[in-house]
Amino acid sequence: MQDSGSCDRRSIRLGGTIILIMPKLEDIRKKINSIDSQLVELFEQRMEASREVAEYKMERGLSVYDPQREAEVIKRNAELIKSDEIREYFMRFEQNLMDLSKDYQYRRISGLKVAYSGVEGAFAYVAARKMFPSAKLVSYPDFQSAYQSCSSGESDVVVLPFENSYAGEVSAVTDLMFSGDLYVNQVVQVEAVQNLLACPDAHIDDIKAVVSHPQALSQCAEYIREKGYAVHEYSNTALAARMVAQKGDCSLAAIANAECAELYGLKILEHRINESSNNTTRFAAFSKVLNTETAKRKMGKHFILMFTVKNEAGALAKTLNIIGSHNYNMCALRSRPTKELLWSYYFYIELDGNIYTEEGKSMLRELGTLCEKLKLVGSF
């Protein structure tokens, strides 16, 4: 007989034949208990580590949910499982574990104060919600004051739009990026989908007039013309939705995003009434710490540089040549007045790739001496 520690099955020799006897249920339970007690310890450690990740992310304005990393981790760990039969269960276990970890992180992060500009339901709000589902969102009347709130420590993160696929840069935010002290560690795109919203009792045939921000109205001009609606301009899409809800007029509809329907108790009479389907705005999450940790993904990494050059012939070309010599692809180059000095400009460059590499470090070093002022605004 073997010792009980490694004993799975007991055998008894009876007249030359070996008879296997299944271990007692009690023994198996003991074994499970002992495994569980190890799991308890490891689970605690894992949640502790998860909390540390949450703190790191809070400081840098990063999202809790990183689907790509999650899939990678599950795949990598699943490969370590030897039994094909068990692997499937392990993947479910790992997914559960991830979900619990996220829940915990969301709870930790719920104390995070995220500033945005505009009112509840505006696209900035949608973007902030998308990045920080559990955080406390705080509205500010304009970009400047929202940005300032984070600089001064009143909020932890500020979410601002900086580029629109139609209108181009959001100049005021670009200026804040250049002059301010915050960094961008995360960018999300929010598509401007406009919907027809009305009171819960309203019917689509009752609608006579629509109200919204002029830009939203123009995006839906064709739809409005077709329906023959009267048009009322309003300062803000979300406020227009609120006004419709407050008035309770069943002949009036607001044009706004779907979030506003939920927020103000309206119903969506018609989805996606805007013509172009690619009106997208990019929102950046600004925070005080630059995230220098390189994500594993190789593709889809970007960074933003802002700089001024000496006022002499070929000065900009020199900096662009340096960028080219390090093989970084530039996806945008813009110039804006510095406002300090008459007719002097700063440059905004967005590039593809990872800046935290040997090439990237060399490039920053070389640009550092060529440029009068150079700032790595963000990496995401």
Add this chain to the structure above:
Amino acid sequence: MNMNFKRKLLIPMEIKEMYPMTESGEEAKRRNDEEIAAIFTGQSDKLLLVIGPCSADREDAVIDYITRLRGLQEKVADRIVIVPRIYTNKPRTTGVGYKGMLHQPNPLSQADMLKGLISIRKLHMRALNETGFSCADEMLYPENHKYLSDLLSYVAVGARSVENQQHRLTASGLDVPTGMKNPTGGDLSVMMNAIKAAQSPHVFIYRNWEVESKGNPLSHAILRGFVDAKGVSHPNYHYEDLTTLVDLYAQSELANPAVVVDVNHSNSGKRFMEQVRISKEVLHSAQHNADIKKLVKGLMIESYLVDGCQGANEGVYGKSITDPCLGWEKTEALVQDLAELW
């Protein structure tokens, strides 16, 4: 003119600002310069070895090689002063082929001169900061010397350049020992004239400036063998060749008579293994004749991590992609032998 002026490159000052000398680097360079100059002025009787790959094709392997040289230098420090070769620009007989890191920071990619200028400074800088060696390079393009002027401790003017006025004038303005090779045809008077020009003061145009040089008393001869009219290689490292050079120096009024013997090229007929025998033979000649002993200051050896050479696209780490070189084990043994013999 059919040149397309593609872009204005950074000036030496700009690249030096990007990669500036460190205080410890400056100190190491000053120490190296003094030690090397002492050999040429006769204050030191150590043997100078200008040694390293034919071309510095990749940073990692070159730094690896030079790091090993540092260990070797410590072992033979009482007899030998090593100056690593970091040759970043290569003259090509027909202008075709790999032209060095300056032109092609990546040997398999297209020429990129901006990247090249930065890469060669970074490489020399790394060598100095990581190993304490301020190195040797060929002055193929005199205008480019200024990108490395604070990093080099030895400069060679090649066999094809030695007759060129701008090379001679620029050499006259350098503060480090500058070796003038005999031309490929072997005419020693061309080399002696080059040394004379380099040792004299001049006024000339350099990088769009009118400049005045003081003359370089540390300019000296390099014997590298020659090729005759029929294309046959002939050595000029033998005892008789060296006594001829002793005589030529005696007839001249040149300061610091000196020769560094290049033991590869036409002296070995590019049979890299012969470098071992030739090096020892030069030292043997020196033992036999006090004048030769006084004249011979050093040897120039082509050596890398792996024996021989390969095509640029073969990718063997530490194997020359230009002329064949002596591998590391043979190099180590040779340098230790030379320390015994000198």
